[in-house]
Amino acid sequence: MNYRHEFHAGNFADVLKHAVLVRTLLYLRRKDKPFRVIDTHAGAGLYDLSAPEAVRSGEARDGILRLLEGVDAGAAAELLAPYLDAVRAAQIDAFEPPRLYPGSPLIAQSLLRPQDRALFCELLPEAAQALRRTLGRDARVKPVEIDGYAGLKAYMPPKERRGVVLIDPPFERRDEYERLFDAVVAAMRKWPTGVFIVWQPVKEPEIAGAFCRALAARTKDWLRIELQVETPAPGRPLARTGLMVVNPPYVLAQEMKIVLPALARILARGPGSEFLVESGAAGDPSA
Numbered sequence: 001m002n003y004r005h006e007f008h009a010g011n012f013a014d015v016l017k018h019a020v021l022v023r024t025l026l027y028l029r030r031k032d033k034p035f036r037v038i039d040t041h042a043g044a045g046l047y048d049l050s051a052p053e054a055v056r057s058g059e060a061r062d063g064i065l066r067l068l069e070g071v072d073a074g075a076a077a078e079l080l081a082p083y084l085d086a087v088r089a090a091q092i093d094a095f096e097p098p099r100l101y102p103g104s105p106l107i108a109q110s111l112l113r114p115q116d117r118a119l120f121c122e123l124l125p126e127a128a129q130a131l132r133r134t135l136g137r138d139a140r141v142k143p144v145e146i147d148g149y150a151g152l153k154a155y156m157p158p159k160e161r162r163g164v165v166l167i168d169p170p171f172e173r174r175d176e177y178e179r180l181f182d183a184v185v186a187a188m189r190k191w192p193t194g195v196f197i198v199w200q201p202v203k204e205p206e207i208a209g210a211f212c213r214a215l216a217a218r219t220k221d222w223l224r225i226e227l228q229v230e231t232p233a234p235g236r237p238l239a240r241t242g243l244m245v246v247n248p249p250y251v252l253a254q255e256m257k258i259v260l261p262a263l264a265r266i267l268a269r270g271p272g273s274e275f276l277v278e279s280g281a282a283g284d285p286s287a
Ligand SMILES: C[S@@+](CC[C@H](N)C(=O)[O-])C[C@H]1O[C@@H](n2cnc3c(N)ncnc32)[C@H](O)[C@@H]1O
Pocket: 001, 003, 005, 014, 017, 039, 040, 041, 042, 043, 044, 045, 102, 103, 104, 105, 121, 122, 123, 124, 127, 146, 147, 148, 149, 168, 169, 170
């Protein structure tokens, strides 16, 4: 495993993923009934944006830091506010420029109520250790050093009917798409009421599209979201990212139609910035 999220924390892909995670958790919080969060590739939970890895990549500068400066008033700002609040809450000094970026586990933990529970799987021992430190003593959360797909199999279904699974793999292995697809389909079968958020880098649009179509064919309800920050070109950093959401909250598509144009405008690195929001039922050819 070579992947280190320290280089990428707070980039445009994290912004999209975490904004969607927060909107989903806020939706789940509308009812008192408990919900469960399962994060299969959890990471360290907190990242230092002044560390050499983050400074060298500059990805957070073009992501969360740009969003914090550039977001203005309006409907998109209102929808993004709870996510940005979670980022601000992770700072040690609220009056200094943001230096820390919360990963998905810390963001999820900040939105759990006393009745909710979360499971965080992370395979890399150093990241898993950092995650335990970041989460602290909290009976609601369970960090586990385990392969995320094995965790998904072992802990599925949770006792709660409601909840969300975030699947955010590093896409280092050639067979990642196959493992991911099989794991999600099996988990959807065991927990048909859960929301599944699957992240992917969109490096080869045909492969990303085929994955979305295959997943869409297995469910009645899906939402496909993509954000591109410049025209992709060989040798350039990742320029497009996507999420496939199975069983999305019914408000999410409408919210993303408001949020995505703002993200595409504020996070544009060059010409060709655009977005996609599609939703549908099983077998819909527009997927
Ligand atoms: C993209 S990062 C996760 C970021 C995190 N979800 C967030 O949003 O803050 C992917 C993480 O998966 C971990 N990882 C890699 N292979 C894994 C596996 N098979 N099971 C669980 N974790 C894995 C990596 O160490 C890395 O921390």
